[in-house]
Structure formats: C-alpha cells, structure tokens
Amino acid sequence: xxxxxxxxxxxxxxxSRRGFLKYCTALTSLMxxxxxxISTVAQxxxxxxxxxxxxxxxxxxxxxxxxxxxxxxxxxxxxxxxxISLDYQHTLQAAAGEAAEHAREQAxxxxxxxxxxxxxxxxxxADPGYSTIAGMSNLDMLNDTVAGAAAVIAxxxxxxxxxxxHAAPNPTGAVSVSSLIKDxxxxxxxxxxxxxxxxxxxxxxxxxxxSIPELDRLGRPxxxxxxxxxxxxxxxxxxxxGLFAETFDDEGAKKGWCLYRLGCKGPMTYNxxxxxxxxxxxxxxxxxxxxxxxxxxxxxxxxxxxxxxxxIPDGDYARAAGYAVASGVVLGAxxxxxxxxxxxxxxxxxxxxxxxxxxLNQKDTNK
Amino acid sequence: MELFxxxxxxxxxxxxxxxxxxxxxxxxxxLIRLLEIxxxxxxxxxxxxxxxxxxPGLKNIITRSVVDNGTFKRAPFVVVVGYIWHICxxxxxxxxxxxxxxxxxxxxxKWPGLGSxxxxxxxxxxxxxxxxxxxHRLTHPVLxxxxxxxxxxxxxxxFLPLLxxxxxxxxxxxPYPLALGLHILSVxxxxxxxxxxxxxxxxxxxxxxxxTGAMMGRKGIES
Ligand code: SF4
Ligand code: SF4
Numbered sequence: 001x002x003x004x005x006x007x008x009x010x011x012x013x014x015x016s017r018r019g020f021l022k023y024c025t026a027l028t029s030l031m032x033x034x035x036x037x038i039s040t041v042a043q044x045x046x047x048x049x050x051x052x053x054x055x056x057x058x059x060x061x062x063x064x065x066x067x068x069x070x071x072x073x074x075x076x077x078x079x080x081x082x083x084i085s086l087d088y089q090h091t092l093q094a095a096a097g098e099a100a101e102h103a104r105e106q107a108x109x110x111x112x113x114x115x116x117x118x119x120x121x122x123x124x125x126a127d128p129g130y131s132t133i134a135g136m137s138n139l140d141m142l143n144d145t146v147a148g149a150a151a152v153i154a155x156x157x158x159x160x161x162x163x164x165x166h167a168a169p170n171p172t173g174a175v176s177v178s179s180l181i182k183d184x185x186x187x188x189x190x191x192x193x194x195x196x197x198x199x200x201x202x203x204x205x206x207x208x209x210x211s212i213p214e215l216d217r218l219g220r221p222x223x224x225x226x227x228x229x230x231x232x233x234x235x236x237x238x239x240x241x242g243l244f245a246e247t248f249d250d251e252g253a254k255k256g257w258c259l260y261r262l263g264c265k266g267p268m269t270y271n272x273x274x275x276x277x278x279x280x281x282x283x284x285x286x287x288x289x290x291x292x293x294x295x296x297x298x299x300x301x302x303x304x305x306x307x308x309x310x311x312i313p314d315g316d317y318a319r320a321a322g323y324a325v326a327s328g329v330v331l332g333a334x335x336x337x338x339x340x341x342x343x344x345x346x347x348x349x350x351x352x353x354x355x356x357x358x359x360l361n362q363k364d365t366n367k
Numbered sequence: 368m369e370l371f372x373x374x375x376x377x378x379x380x381x382x383x384x385x386x387x388x389x390x391x392x393x394x395x396x397x398l399i400r401l402l403e404i405x406x407x408x409x410x411x412x413x414x415x416x417x418x419x420x421x422x423p424g425l426k427n428i429i430t431r432s433v434v435d436n437g438t439f440k441r442a443p444f445v446v447v448v449g450y451i452w453h454i455c456x457x458x459x460x461x462x463x464x465x466x467x468x469x470x471x472x473x474x475x476x477k478w479p480g481l482g483s484x485x486x487x488x489x490x491x492x493x494x495x496x497x498x499x500x501x502x503h504r505l506t507h508p509v510l511x512x513x514x515x516x517x518x519x520x521x522x523x524x525x526f527l528p529l530l531x532x533x534x535x536x537x538x539x540x541x542p543y544p545l546a547l548g549l550h551i552l553s554v555x556x557x558x559x560x561x562x563x564x565x566x567x568x569x570x571x572x573x574x575x576x577x578x579t580g581a582m583m584g585r586k587g588i589e590s
Contacts, residue, residue, distance in 0.1 A: 218373065320390055328396075
C-alpha cells in the first residue's frame with residue numbers, strides 16, 4: 001500500500017486529472033505557497049509516496065487530535081489525513097494492547113528511516129510512572145520510535161514547549177520533544193490546540209516535497225507562524241486609533257474595538273488564527289470577542305492573567321512597594337539624622353572671626 | 368539564552384521580578400532623597416508674616432513653568448528644545464494606552480488614550496529633541512566643560528526607553544516579547560537611576576518652587 005503514489009491513490013478513488021489539479025491548488029494555498037507553485041506541487045505529488053505516520057500521545061488531553069479529526073469532511077485536511085498511512089494512534093486504532101504495540105513496531109521495521117512521528121503531549125521526566133503506554137515510559141517510547149524516523153512533528157503546545165503539564169510548578173517534570181530529540185528534525189506545530197489547517201499544511205508540505213518547511217527560532221514553520229496575531233488582526237485599526245473595549249459588554253466591545261485592555265496577548269503571539277481562522281474559516285477567538293491567550297507561545301500558561309493587559313507588571317509589586325516604603329522611611333530618616341549631625345557638628349566647630357583677627361592678619365602681611 | 372530559555376521568559380522576568388526590584392529601589396531612593404531634604408529643616412522664622420505662604424507657593428509652581436525673557440534670550444535653543452522634549456515625553460507617558468493600563472493597574476486611575484499616530488509622532492520628535500540636546504552639549508564648549516558622567520548617564524537612561532519603545536511599537540526586533548522586554552527593562556533602569564541623579568528634579572522642582580513662592584509670600588513680595 002505504501003508503495004502507491006498519491007496520484008495513483010486518488011485515481012483509484014475516482015478522482016479525475018482535473019480533480020487532482022484542484023486538489024493541488026487547494027494544497028498549494030494550504031501550504032501558503034504562491035499560485036505559481038501549483039504545477040510544482042502537482043509534479044511532486046504525482047510521484048510522492050504515502051508516508052507511514054506513527055502518532056504518539058503522551059501527557060495530553062486529546063484536544064489536538066480532536067482539533068484535526070473534528071474538521072468537517074470532505075476537506076483538504078480530510079484528504080491529507082486519508083492519504084497518510086496512519087499506522088499507530090492509540091485513540092483511533094481498533095487494536096489495543098500487544099496488537100497495537102505490534103503495529104507500531106511493524107510500521108517502524110517496514111519504513112525504517114522514512115516514517116514520520118507525530119507527537120502530542122509532553123514527556124514527564126520526574127517519574128516515568130506518571131505516564132506509560134503498554135508498560136513503557138513515554139521517554140523510552142519516544143526514543144525508541146524516533147530512532148528510525150525521518151522527522152518528528154510536535155503537534156500542540158505540550159509537545160512543542162511542554163504546555164500545560166510544564167506550567168509552574170511542573171509537578172511531573174514535563175518537557176518538550178525538542179528538548180529531548182536532538183539528532184532528528186523536529187517541527188513544532190504549537191497551539192492549544194493548533195489550527196487543523198496548520199497541522200495538515202505541515203503534513204502536506206512533507207508529503208509534497210519530502211522535506212520540512214522553513215522554521216523560525218522556536219522551531220515553527222514560518223509560513224504559518226511568521227506573523228503575529230496582532231499584525232494580521234482585523235481589530236488592529238482600532239488599536240491604532242486608540243479605541244478599546246473596556247469590558248466584554250460595553251459599547252466598544254459591541255462595536256468590535258480592540259481587546260488589548262481586556263488582556264489580549266495578540267501582540268506577543270505568533271500564529272495563523274487571524275488569517276486561516278477556525279471551523280472552516282468561520283471565525284476565530286478575537287473575532288468572537290475574546291482576547292488571544294497566546295496559546296502558540298512557550299509558557300503561555302505562566303505569562304500572567306489572561307485578562308491583564310500585556311504592559312502590566314505581573315509580580316507582587318504591591319508587596320515590593322510596601323517593603324520599599326518601609327525601608328525607604330528608615331533609610332531616609334537615618335540619612336536625615338546623619339545630615340543633621342553633620343550640620344550641628346559644623347555649627348559647633350565654627351569659630352568666630354572678629355575685626356581684631358582681621359586687622360592682625362593685615363598687619364602681618366604688611367610686614 | 369542560558370538565563371532565559373526564550374524571549375517570553377525574558378519578558379515575564381521584566382514584568383515580574385525585575386519590575387519589583389526597580390519599583391522598590393525607586394521608592395526607597397525617592398524617600399531617602401525627600402526625607403534628607405525635609406529632615407534637615409529650617410530655622411524658625413520669628414518675624415511677623417506679611418502674607419500667606421500656601422497660595423503664593425502653589426501659584427509659583429505654575430507660574431515658574433513660563434520661561435522668563437532673560438532665560439529665553441540667553442539660551443533659546445535649550446528652552447525651545449527643552450519644552451518640545453518635555454511635552455512630547457508627557458504625551459507618550461500619559462496618553463499611550465498600554466501606559467495608561469499600567470497606571471490603572473498600579474494606581475487605579477484611568478483616562479482615554481490617544482491614537483498611535485500621535486504617540487508615534489511624539490516619540491520621533493522627542494528622540495530628535497534629545498539627540499539635538501546631546502549634540503548641543505557636545506558642541507557647546509562651556510556646556511561640554513561642565514558636563515559630567517552623570518549628565519551623559521541621565522541622557523542615556525532617558526533616551527533608551529524612547530528608542531526601545533519605538534522599536535517595540537514598530538516591531539523592529541523579532542520576536543516581539545524580546546522588544547517589549549527590552550523596553551520595560553530600559554524603563555526599569557530609568558526608575559533605578561532616577562532618585563540618585565538630577566532626574567530627581569521632576570519631583571524636587573515642586574518643593575523648590577513652592578518654597579520660593581511661600582517665602583516670598585510670607586514676606587509679602589509678588590513672585
Ligand atoms: S484585539 Fe488583540 S490582536 Fe487584535 S489589535 Fe487588539 S491587541 Fe492586537
Ligand atoms: S487567538 Fe491566540 S489563543 Fe486563540 S487559538 Fe489563536 S493563538 Fe491561540
């Protein structure tokens with residue numbers, strides 16, 4: 001099955017040449033490539049083989065898989081998903097226990113060096129017992145599976161940056177995939193959850209070109225994470241004009257003004273929500289009236305209140321100020337008294353000069 | 368990169384611990400300086416007052432903001448550029464919405480902000496004014512001779528928040544959390560340096576003006 005090319009597979013399903021080109025057009029735009037790339041994509045796909053994909057779920061909530069699977073069919077996402085060979089995904093596969101693990105080992109053996117590993121969830125290091133699959137710790141399973149992989153795709157903020165399990169005080173010692181895997185390309189597709197289109201866009205890129213897309217400094221594909229929410233936000237003109245919603249139900253909120261004062265983290269968040277949107281391009285969080293939480297950024301859970309503006313200090317500054325006032329008063333008083341002492345010492349050491357002293361000196365100099 | 372695993376950590380640090388340290392040192396410094404002045408006291412004045420102190424003192428705080436002709440004739444450049452700089456600086460400080468949010472969070476006061484084009488223009492003018500003043504200081508022989516390290520330090524810590532703020536606003540450094548973090552850090556530097564340098568004039572000017580006005584008022588002199 002895996003020897004089949006994508007084009008052959010589509011043909012088998014009765015997709016015409018025209019349909020195939022339409023599919024390529026959709027794919028090209030999905031990967032955020034210019035229209036001039038359509039023929040390149042088509043050529044690449046005609047010979048592309050179905051990659052085997054092993055999906056590992058560690059400390060996660062299944063939200064990322066849901067995000068992908070709940071996207072309505074038939075979509076380009078759905079098509080992509082159909083055309084990878086998903087050989088192991090323990091939420092979806094029928095097999096359980098030993099049979100399931102056998103499927104993983106089988107896929108690894110058959111496609112050694114060529115399969116893709118998708119990971120959702122973080123890996124606990126504090127105690128391997130916090131999360132195991134078939135008696136195997138997450139760390140062991142990751143190392144074991146990644147050994148023969150062509151690349152790893154870390155789907156969701158938990159596997160990309162540690163996510164919720166990594167939030168302070170991080171009881172399980174959760175870490176990201178990229179902090180463990182150093183000898184294979186790791187593509188981070190963060191988001192809580194990531195936009196399904198982005199997940200499939202990355203898969204499509206690999207499928208089409210057999211290579212990984214260009215990544216930013218946090219390991220995210222630049223095509224999807226290259227711009228901040230704030231830069232592409234349709235509420236941005238209000239931000240620039242200084243028009244802000246003050247509460248979630250005031251006039252400003254009703255008029256669609258900027259949500260900065262309500263804690264929007266759009267200015268520090270790099271993701272594609274503002275352009276790709278959610279639920280078949282229906283809407284996205286800021287459009288529905290709630291500020292961005294910054295879900296595609298490392299440690300966004302620890303970045304202070306979701307409802308505090310980004311410019312507001314986050315620590316216990318009132319306490320710091322209280323201590324400062326107390327010690328300032330003490331130090332100031334000490335400095336004040338020291339000065340007073342200097343002053344009175346100067347006064348007491350002051351010797352008066354009389355007219356006689358002056359004339360005496362004059363005489364002296366006259367000599 | 369070792370200290371902070373990513374730019375967001377750095378931003379969080381500047382908004383958290385670093386801010387606490389800076390605001391703490393700022394308050395301690397201001398209190399030391401003020402108590403030093405007030406505790407020194409004045410000898411009691413036994414003469415019969417000829418007028419009130421409070422009214423003329425408060426009036427003097429305002430009237431002294433107007434330049435007198437003599438000063439203007441002697442140093443027109445310093446007066447004009449000085450005014451432009453201070454006005455632009457206060458526009459940015461008090462009417463940029465993220466700044467208002469900060470004041471609101473700390474003091475509970477809130478007012479409407481200005482559109483970014485005003486803030487942006489003010490920032491550019493303020494930076495040009497500061498650069499012009501530095502150039503003036505470096506080229507004016509007497510001023511240059513009188514300038515100390517403190518003068519240049521004060522210039523730098525005032526200029527940096529403007530520059531980093533401008534960079535953050537226009538997202539000229541990638542990633543944005545780094546740009547914003549640098550801006551906040553530069554303001555924290557300003558807060559720490561403030562009480563111990565001539566920047567303190569922003570507070571002591573009120574005391575000095577009030578005192579002059581009050582003394583004159585007591586003696587029955589029009590100030
Ligand atoms: S709503 Fe958020 S992302 Fe949109 S302009 Fe305002 S601050 Fe930026
Ligand atoms: S708007 Fe922000 S918090 Fe919401 S999904 Fe997009 S990146 Fe995540």
